[in-house]
Amino acid sequence: MSADGRLAIVLHSHMPYVEGFGTWPFGEEWLFEAAATVYVPLLDVLAGAGGAVTLSLTPVLCDQLAAPGVHGRLLAFLRDLRVTTHALDAEACRADGRPELAGEVERAGGDYARAADRLESLGDGGLLSALLEHATWTSSATHAVLPLVATDAGVRLQLRAGIEGHRARAGRWGGGLWLPECAHAPWLEPLLEEAGVHATCVDLTDVLADPLRPLQSTDGPLLAPLDRATIDLVWSEGAYPAAGAYRDSHRRTVHHHHPWANDGAVYDRDRAREQAERDAADFVARVARRVRGGGLSVCALDTELLGHHWYEGLDWLAAVVAQARRTGLEVLALDDALAATPARPAPAGLPATSWGTPRTLWTWDGPQVADLAFAARAAELEVLAAGSAADARAVRELLALQSSDWAFLATRDISGPYPRERAEGHLAALRAALAAPGEHDPTVRGLAPFADPAMLLGP
Known part of the structure; x- marks a missing residue:
């Protein structure tokens, strides 16, 4: 060595x-x-x-x-x-x-x-x-x-x-x-x-x-x-x-x-x-x-x-x-x-950190994008509350909504309205899936093909 x-x-x-x-x-x-x-x-x-x-x-x-x-x-x-x-x-x-x-x-x-x-x-x-x-x-x-x-x-x-x-x-x-x-x-x-x-x-x-x-x-x-x-x-x-x-x-x-x-x-x-x-x-x-x-x-x-x-x-x-x-x-x-x-x-009591600027979670949950962070968390609770009624389409739209990219792009203001439009679109599609489970909608196309609603039910 x-x-x-x-x-x-x-x-x-x-x-x-x-x-x-x-x-x-x-x-x-x-x-x-x-x-x-x-x-x-x-x-x-x-x-x-x-x-x-x-x-x-x-x-x-x-x-x-x-x-x-x-x-x-x-x-x-x-x-x-x-x-x-x-x-x-x-x-x-x-x-x-x-x-x-x-x-x-x-x-x-x-x-x-x-x-x-x-x-x-x-x-x-x-x-x-x-x-x-x-x-x-x-x-x-x-x-x-x-x-x-x-x-x-x-x-x-x-x-x-x-x-x-x-x-x-x-x-x-x-x-x-x-x-x-x-x-x-x-x-x-x-x-x-x-x-x-x-x-x-x-x-x-x-x-x-x-x-x-x-x-x-x-x-x-x-x-x-x-x-x-x-x-x-x-x-x-x-x-x-x-x-x-x-x-x-x-x-x-x-x-x-x-x-x-x-x-x-x-x-x-x-x-x-x-x-x-x-x-x-x-x-x-x-x-x-x-x-x-x-x-x-x-x-x-x-x-x-x-x-x-x-x-x-x-x-x-x-x-x-x-x-x-x-x-x-x-x-x-x-x-x-x-x-x-x-x-x-590892030292005890480590804070939540990231490689954003500053080294906190601010880029993804600061005031400029707090609405996106709260919307994703609320949507997650909606899917969990639906239990077994939440189908693969709803789960995949939740995963799409949770992406860090929408808040990052919005915070950096480098792609106009695109990130907020994407987040809003995935949230609307998620709620549509919860309202009509089992209906096919190709909105998320090839995203997360290995996701399974059963993954939400436990280890």
């Missing part, structure tokens, strides 16, 4: 349930963009990492990738829509006397063509099966903030539907569960233990002086504290993605393409890759100093940051793994790193 510490990189992969719920600007194209710019190119990075990177897939993301018709619509998006929009922007740039911008738009359009070719090469299992080969962690069924779920029965439903879905699709599960939004409260721990959860991540940045040591909870799983100092190198104001050579993800052409770098120059792919190599070397050196003498640095990132919000993020990740191997920094899958790092007892 190394005298020095270790690094665990955890990629949390999640998309709101948008399959069949709108296209542009808010809806299914979010999923298609993530597939093209993140999930498909991620496959090669994971293969090169040789199991050193922990991949978590939320059940709700898997539900969408498995939904009938998604593969065909995704290919049409890549081969038709994106080909057309890149061609239109390139033509406009040339007409404006900016041939260098036109050339970059055309180069970037090749990303979508390559993604389409790779998707078609994946065979019958498609993208989902390819990702599941690497995914060892899962999450709750629809990414609910579990400390805000009203009852133990509701938490059990979220956990069991998500875990059973992962087992059915992946054929295995080792007990690693991503708490949605890293939202943790000690009262959840016995329910996590009951569900078979052996380890989860928590954000105790403002609670713990030492985030480099796992915690053994009294009544449940190992708690792996996130190392915010390491994460902030990647994901904070002024972090690596802000470097001048990287692609500017905010400045857009008419059809929302990004041919500029952060410093205002025309984007240069080679220059950006060189920057990614330098930032990877800097990251590895900083983490090595941080864990010198022992400990575990858990760097958890939303997978969608890498490739979509930070265009070069996957280049950086591959370079981090390679640089760590060259320099001797031990990078392990989180399960292996936890097994190799002694834990200490």
